[in-house]
Protein backbone atom coordinates (compact mmCIF):
# COMPACT_ATOMS: atom_id res chain seq x y z
CA UNK A 1 0.00 0.00 0.00
CA UNK A 2 1.29 3.47 -0.79
CA UNK A 3 1.26 5.84 2.14
CA UNK A 4 2.30 9.42 2.60
CA UNK A 5 5.23 10.13 4.92
CA UNK A 6 3.70 12.37 7.57
CA UNK A 7 6.92 12.97 9.56
CA UNK A 8 6.69 16.69 8.87
CA UNK A 9 3.35 18.29 8.01
CA UNK A 10 5.22 21.22 6.41
CA UNK A 11 7.03 19.08 3.85
CA UNK A 12 5.31 18.41 0.57
CA UNK A 13 4.93 14.71 -0.15
CA UNK A 14 7.58 13.36 -2.49
CA UNK A 15 7.90 10.24 -4.58
CA UNK A 16 9.48 7.52 -2.46
CA UNK A 17 10.46 5.55 -5.58
CA UNK A 18 8.65 2.51 -4.23
CA UNK A 19 8.08 1.27 -7.79
CA UNK A 20 4.42 0.44 -7.33
CA UNK A 21 3.41 2.52 -10.36
CA UNK A 22 6.09 0.72 -12.44
CA UNK A 23 4.68 -2.64 -11.35
CA UNK A 24 1.18 -1.60 -12.36
CA UNK A 25 2.30 -0.70 -15.88
CA UNK A 26 4.86 1.14 -17.97
CA UNK A 27 4.13 4.46 -19.64
CA UNK A 28 2.63 5.25 -23.00
CA UNK A 29 4.85 7.43 -25.15
CA UNK A 30 4.49 11.07 -26.12
CA UNK A 31 5.96 12.73 -29.23
CA UNK A 32 8.58 14.16 -26.89
CA UNK A 33 9.83 10.60 -26.29
CA UNK A 34 10.87 10.09 -29.94
CA UNK A 35 14.56 10.87 -29.20
CA UNK A 36 14.56 7.91 -26.79
CA UNK A 37 13.75 5.67 -29.76
CA UNK A 38 16.38 7.25 -31.97
CA UNK A 39 19.00 6.90 -29.24
CA UNK A 40 18.08 3.27 -28.61
CA UNK A 41 17.00 3.80 -24.98
CA UNK A 42 13.66 2.29 -26.02
CA UNK A 43 13.59 -0.18 -28.88
CA UNK A 44 10.52 -1.05 -30.93
CA UNK A 45 10.84 -4.58 -29.59
CA UNK A 46 10.01 -3.30 -26.10
CA UNK A 47 6.82 -1.56 -27.22
CA UNK A 48 3.27 -2.55 -28.02
CA UNK A 49 0.66 -0.57 -29.91
CA UNK A 50 -2.68 -0.23 -28.14
CA UNK A 51 -5.08 0.27 -31.02
CA UNK A 52 -8.24 2.35 -31.28
CA UNK A 53 -11.10 0.48 -29.62
CA UNK A 54 -8.97 -1.46 -27.11
CA UNK A 55 -10.07 -1.36 -23.51
CA UNK A 56 -7.80 0.80 -21.36
CA UNK A 57 -8.04 2.52 -18.00
CA UNK A 58 -9.04 6.17 -18.21
CA UNK A 59 -7.37 7.48 -15.04
CA UNK A 60 -9.19 10.81 -15.21
CA UNK A 61 -12.58 9.04 -15.15
CA UNK A 62 -11.36 6.12 -13.05
CA UNK A 63 -12.84 3.52 -15.38
CA UNK A 64 -12.09 1.25 -18.32
CA UNK A 65 -13.09 2.70 -21.69
CA UNK A 66 -12.35 1.93 -25.35
CA UNK A 67 -9.37 3.96 -26.60
CA UNK A 68 -10.16 6.79 -29.00
CA UNK A 69 -6.54 7.18 -30.17
CA UNK A 70 -3.75 4.68 -30.60
CA UNK A 71 -1.12 4.60 -27.87
CA UNK A 72 2.41 3.19 -27.93
CA UNK A 73 3.08 1.56 -24.59
CA UNK A 74 6.08 -0.07 -22.98
CA UNK A 75 5.08 -3.72 -23.20
CA UNK A 76 4.34 -5.64 -20.02
CA UNK A 77 6.19 -8.76 -19.00
CA UNK A 78 3.05 -10.84 -18.44
CA UNK A 79 2.56 -12.91 -15.32
CA UNK A 80 -0.31 -13.19 -12.90
CA UNK A 81 0.43 -10.53 -10.31
CA UNK A 82 1.40 -7.61 -12.55
CA UNK A 83 0.91 -8.51 -16.22
CA UNK A 84 1.74 -4.96 -17.37
CA UNK A 85 4.80 -4.62 -15.10
CA UNK A 86 7.25 -2.30 -16.85
CA UNK A 87 10.11 -4.25 -18.38
CA UNK A 88 12.59 -1.60 -17.25
CA UNK A 89 11.76 -2.01 -13.58
CA UNK A 90 14.33 -3.98 -11.57
CA UNK A 91 13.53 -5.41 -8.15
CA UNK A 92 15.82 -3.79 -5.63
CA UNK A 93 17.32 -1.13 -7.89
CA UNK A 94 14.27 0.41 -9.60
CA UNK A 95 14.17 1.92 -13.06
CA UNK A 96 16.98 0.74 -15.34
CA UNK A 97 16.62 3.84 -17.53
CA UNK A 98 15.80 6.36 -14.81
CA UNK A 99 17.94 9.20 -16.21
CA UNK A 100 16.26 8.81 -19.59
CA UNK A 101 12.83 7.57 -18.52
CA UNK A 102 9.83 8.55 -20.67
CA UNK A 103 8.19 11.90 -20.00
CA UNK A 104 5.05 10.38 -18.49
CA UNK A 105 7.21 8.68 -15.85
CA UNK A 106 8.77 12.04 -14.93
CA UNK A 107 5.33 13.63 -14.63
CA UNK A 108 3.65 10.79 -12.74
CA UNK A 109 3.23 11.15 -8.99
CA UNK A 110 0.60 9.01 -7.35
CA UNK A 111 -0.26 11.63 -4.69
CA UNK A 112 -0.71 14.45 -7.18
CA UNK A 113 -1.84 13.49 -10.68
CA UNK A 114 -2.18 17.12 -11.87
CA UNK A 115 1.23 17.26 -13.65
CA UNK A 116 0.46 14.06 -15.56
CA UNK A 117 -3.01 15.26 -16.48
CA UNK A 118 -1.54 18.57 -17.70
CA UNK A 119 1.00 16.68 -19.81
CA UNK A 120 -1.65 14.41 -21.32
CA UNK A 121 -3.90 17.39 -22.04
CA UNK A 122 -1.24 19.53 -23.67
CA UNK A 123 1.23 17.25 -25.45
CA UNK A 124 0.53 14.86 -28.34
CA UNK A 125 0.85 11.10 -28.02
CA UNK A 126 3.38 9.28 -30.16
CA UNK A 127 1.81 6.90 -32.68
CA UNK A 128 3.31 4.24 -34.94
CA UNK A 129 3.66 6.54 -37.93
CA UNK A 130 5.39 9.14 -35.77
CA UNK A 131 7.76 6.58 -34.30
CA UNK A 132 8.75 5.20 -37.72
CA UNK A 133 9.15 8.73 -39.07
CA UNK A 134 11.42 9.66 -36.16
CA UNK A 135 13.56 6.61 -36.94
CA UNK A 136 13.60 7.34 -40.67
CA UNK A 137 17.06 8.90 -40.62
CA UNK A 138 18.69 5.98 -38.85
CA UNK A 139 20.78 3.62 -40.99
CA UNK A 140 19.48 0.67 -38.96
CA UNK A 141 16.30 0.24 -36.97
CA UNK A 142 17.53 0.16 -33.34
CA UNK A 143 17.20 -3.40 -32.06
CA UNK A 144 16.80 -4.84 -35.58
CA UNK A 145 20.18 -4.47 -37.30
CA UNK A 146 19.43 -7.27 -39.78
CA UNK A 147 16.14 -5.84 -41.06
CA UNK A 148 16.63 -5.19 -44.75
CA UNK A 149 15.77 -1.87 -46.37
CA UNK A 150 12.98 -3.33 -48.51
CA UNK A 151 11.10 -4.75 -45.54
CA UNK A 152 11.69 -1.58 -43.55
CA UNK A 153 10.19 0.53 -46.34
CA UNK A 154 7.10 -1.69 -46.27
CA UNK A 155 6.30 -1.15 -42.58
CA UNK A 156 3.96 1.89 -42.93
CA UNK A 157 2.03 0.10 -45.69
CA UNK A 158 1.67 -3.03 -43.57
CA UNK A 159 0.25 -0.94 -40.71
CA UNK A 160 -2.23 0.71 -43.08
CA UNK A 161 -3.28 -2.56 -44.72
CA UNK A 162 -3.76 -4.24 -41.35
CA UNK A 163 -5.85 -1.31 -40.06
CA UNK A 164 -8.03 -1.60 -43.15
CA UNK A 165 -8.51 -5.34 -42.72
CA UNK A 166 -8.46 -5.94 -38.96
CA UNK A 167 -9.89 -3.04 -37.00
CA UNK A 168 -10.15 -3.61 -33.25
CA UNK A 169 -13.18 -1.45 -32.47
CA UNK A 170 -15.85 -3.41 -34.40
CA UNK A 171 -14.52 -6.70 -33.03
CA UNK A 172 -14.67 -5.60 -29.39
CA UNK A 173 -18.01 -3.87 -30.00
CA UNK A 174 -19.36 -7.16 -31.36
CA UNK A 175 -17.99 -8.96 -28.30
CA UNK A 176 -19.76 -6.39 -26.10
CA UNK A 177 -23.03 -7.08 -27.96
CA UNK A 178 -22.54 -10.72 -27.00
CA UNK A 179 -22.08 -9.67 -23.37
CA UNK A 180 -18.27 -9.90 -23.24
CA UNK A 181 -16.60 -6.83 -21.75
CA UNK A 182 -13.86 -6.49 -19.12
CA UNK A 183 -14.81 -6.91 -15.49
CA UNK A 184 -16.04 -3.69 -13.94
CA UNK A 185 -17.41 -2.15 -17.15
CA UNK A 186 -21.05 -1.24 -17.34
CA UNK A 187 -23.37 -0.25 -20.14
CA UNK A 188 -21.32 -1.70 -23.00
CA UNK A 189 -22.90 -5.15 -23.04
CA UNK A 190 -26.51 -4.07 -23.18
CA UNK A 191 -28.81 -5.30 -25.95
CA UNK A 192 -27.16 -8.73 -26.11
CA UNK A 193 -27.77 -10.59 -29.33
CA UNK A 194 -29.59 -13.93 -29.14
CA UNK A 195 -30.29 -16.90 -31.40
CA UNK A 196 -29.23 -16.77 -35.04
CA UNK A 197 -27.82 -13.26 -34.79
CA UNK A 198 -25.64 -14.38 -31.93
CA UNK A 199 -24.33 -17.34 -33.93
CA UNK A 200 -23.67 -15.10 -36.94
CA UNK A 201 -21.76 -12.66 -34.77
CA UNK A 202 -19.69 -15.47 -33.28
CA UNK A 203 -18.91 -16.68 -36.81
CA UNK A 204 -17.83 -13.16 -37.83
CA UNK A 205 -15.54 -12.93 -34.84
CA UNK A 206 -13.94 -16.27 -35.64
CA UNK A 207 -13.33 -15.06 -39.19
CA UNK A 208 -11.83 -11.77 -37.96
CA UNK A 209 -9.44 -13.69 -35.70
CA UNK A 210 -8.36 -15.96 -38.56
CA UNK A 211 -7.77 -13.03 -40.92
CA UNK A 212 -5.71 -11.21 -38.32
CA UNK A 213 -3.60 -14.30 -37.61
CA UNK A 214 -3.07 -14.91 -41.33
CA UNK A 215 -1.95 -11.30 -41.88
CA UNK A 216 0.62 -11.62 -39.10
CA UNK A 217 1.91 -14.87 -40.53
CA UNK A 218 2.28 -13.31 -43.99
CA UNK A 219 4.20 -10.37 -42.52
CA UNK A 220 6.74 -12.73 -40.99
CA UNK A 221 6.96 -15.42 -43.67
CA UNK A 222 6.58 -13.38 -46.85
CA UNK A 223 7.58 -9.82 -45.95
CA UNK A 224 10.43 -10.77 -43.59
CA UNK A 225 9.14 -8.79 -40.60
CA UNK A 226 10.77 -10.04 -37.36
CA UNK A 227 8.09 -11.58 -35.12
CA UNK A 228 9.40 -9.46 -32.23
CA UNK A 229 8.36 -6.34 -34.13
CA UNK A 230 4.70 -7.39 -34.52
CA UNK A 231 3.36 -6.08 -31.16
CA UNK A 232 4.57 -2.59 -32.10
CA UNK A 233 3.65 -2.87 -35.78
CA UNK A 234 0.21 -4.51 -35.54
CA UNK A 235 -0.69 -4.39 -31.85
CA UNK A 236 -1.85 -7.45 -29.96
CA UNK A 237 -3.63 -10.24 -31.88
CA UNK A 238 -7.43 -10.00 -31.98
CA UNK A 239 -7.47 -13.47 -30.45
CA UNK A 240 -5.73 -12.13 -27.33
CA UNK A 241 -8.00 -9.08 -27.11
CA UNK A 242 -11.08 -11.31 -27.26
CA UNK A 243 -9.59 -13.71 -24.72
CA UNK A 244 -9.15 -10.77 -22.37
CA UNK A 245 -12.91 -10.20 -22.35
CA UNK A 246 -13.68 -13.91 -22.05
CA UNK A 247 -14.10 -15.06 -25.67
CA UNK A 248 -11.75 -17.79 -26.82
CA UNK A 249 -11.83 -18.37 -30.56
CA UNK A 250 -10.68 -21.68 -32.02
CA UNK A 251 -9.60 -22.53 -35.57
CA UNK A 252 -13.03 -23.86 -36.50
CA UNK A 253 -15.42 -21.72 -34.49
CA UNK A 254 -15.65 -19.17 -31.73
CA UNK A 255 -16.35 -20.66 -28.36
CA UNK A 256 -17.63 -18.76 -25.39
CA UNK A 257 -16.15 -19.17 -21.94
Ligand code: SF4
Pocket residue numbers: 002014015016017018019020021022108109110111
Ligand atom coordinates in the same frame (compact mmCIF):
# COMPACT_ATOMS: atom_id res chain seq x y z
S1 SF4 B 1 4.82 7.80 -7.90
FE1 SF4 B 1 5.20 5.60 -8.13
S2 SF4 B 1 7.26 5.27 -7.27
FE2 SF4 B 1 6.55 7.29 -6.55
S3 SF4 B 1 5.61 6.88 -4.55
FE3 SF4 B 1 3.96 6.80 -6.11
S4 SF4 B 1 3.79 4.62 -6.66
FE4 SF4 B 1 5.78 4.90 -5.61
Ligand code: SF4
Pocket residue numbers: 021022025026027086087088089090094095096097098101102105
Ligand atom coordinates in the same frame (compact mmCIF):
# COMPACT_ATOMS: atom_id res chain seq x y z
S1 SF4 C 1 10.39 3.40 -17.51
FE1 SF4 C 1 11.24 3.36 -15.44
S2 SF4 C 1 10.07 4.89 -14.27
FE2 SF4 C 1 8.91 4.42 -16.15
S3 SF4 C 1 7.45 2.81 -15.55
FE3 SF4 C 1 9.28 1.81 -16.38
S4 SF4 C 1 10.60 1.37 -14.61
FE4 SF4 C 1 9.05 2.90 -13.98
